[in-house]
Amino acid sequence: MTLRKAGLAAAAALVLSLTATACGGGSSDSGSNGDKINIGIKFDQPGLGLKTQDGEYVGFDVDVAKYVAKELGYDEKDIVWKQAPSAERENMIANGDVKFIVATYTINDERKERVDFAGPYFLAHQDLLVRADDNTVRSEDDLDKSEMKLCSVTGSTSAQNVKKDFAPKANLMQYGGYSECLTGLENKAVDALTTDDSILAGYAAQKEHQGKFKLAGLNLSDEPYGIGLKKGDTKLQKQINDALKKMVEDGSWEKAAKKHFGPADYDYEPAPEITETS
Structure with missing residues (x-):
């Protein structure tokens, strides 16, 4: 009887071992x-x-x-x-x-x-977000001549690239986050915020921002x-x-x-x- 119990225990242990191996196969991925x-x-x-x-x-x-x-x-x-x-x-x-x-x-x-x-x-594409009633920038040529206050998030390369390649006369202002840039844009402390147009569209589409801002429609880069x-x-x-x-x-x-x-x-x-x- 003791041998039979020992045999059953060994068999059970083997089944549990195999089951654990099968179930755990994906966990190493x-x-x-x-x-x-x-x-x-x-x-x-x-x-x-x-x-x-x-x-x-x-x-x-x-x-x-x-x-x-x-x-x-x-x-x-x-x-x-x-x-x-x-x-x-x-x-x-x-x-x-x-x-x-x-x-x-x-x-x-x-x-x-x-x-x-x-x-x-x-x-x-990299673009600008401006106030809904702002028609100052309609093309890259307008941007090149502009002395706008351009908002960037600290550590971002987007505004640096725009200032270097498309708007050398721009006054670059760096804030801690996009929400601060949007507040500055609404209060006319800055003239534009720049990053990928998809990201800008996401902020403009927020309920509290709808109707306040618009994309300038400038394809400054492919992303x-x-x-x-x-x-x-x-x-x-x-x-x-x-x-x-x-x-x-x-x-x-x-x-x-x-x-x-x-x-x-x-x-x-x-x-x-x-x-x-x-």
């Missing part, structure tokens, strides 16, 4: 935690990636991330959102803190030395947004690209763009052609 998936987004960009006071996550990037996650087999409840500051995105991917990042992440050669991208899924992922993960890259294609084909991309950018009268580009393939 970067950015995965069992049945959960870690996705990086911005928490402070209205219209793109925003964590609300109620703890909800909303925006175009959030909708793209949810769609991709669904195509990878994850329900919305399985997503663990991770804040992805611009300066930390490559580290978060390389360290396996996230499976992928959807956070106004412009594809460029310098970043591609450390991470791979899927997409692009959106094409933004193709990609989904960042671990370098060399060609399987995930293809899966994400397939999901992005499906999102465009079934109308979900256009629906999300209208929902988040429409209130700002933002004339966004159509979904771009996917170029990041291995």
Whole structure:
């Protein structure tokens, strides 16, 4: 009887061991935690990636991330959102803190030395946000002649680039955050705020800002947004690209763009052609 009990115990232990191995197989994947998936987004960009006071996550990037996650087999409840500051995105991917990042992440050669991208899924351009009744700047030529007070967030390169390449006479003013720039713009302390037009449109579309501001409509640069992922993960890259294609084909991309950018009268580009393939 003792031997029989010992044999049953050993068999049970073997079954438990095999079961644990099978269940834990996905936990070793970067950015995965069992049945959960870690996705990086911005928490402070209205219209793109925003964590609300109620703890909800909303925006175009959030909708793209949810769609991709669904195509990878994850329900919305399985997503663990991770804040992805611009300066930390490559580290978060390389360290396996996230499976992928959807956070106004412009594809460029310098970043591609450390991470791979899927997409692009959106094409933004650097632009200016001005007051709704301001018609001073209608073209790059107007900008070149302007001595406007140009607002930038401290540490941002957007305004520096505009001042260097397009508006050398501008008076560059640096504030701590976009909300301060918007307050300055509303109070006429500054004449314009500059960054990607998608980000500007998100702020202009906020309920408290609707009707106060408008985009100048200057395409000062091309900013193709990609989904960042671990370098060399060609399987995930293809899966994400397939999901992005499906999102465009079934109308979900256009629906999300209208929902988040429409209130700002933002004339966004159509979904771009996917170029990041291995």
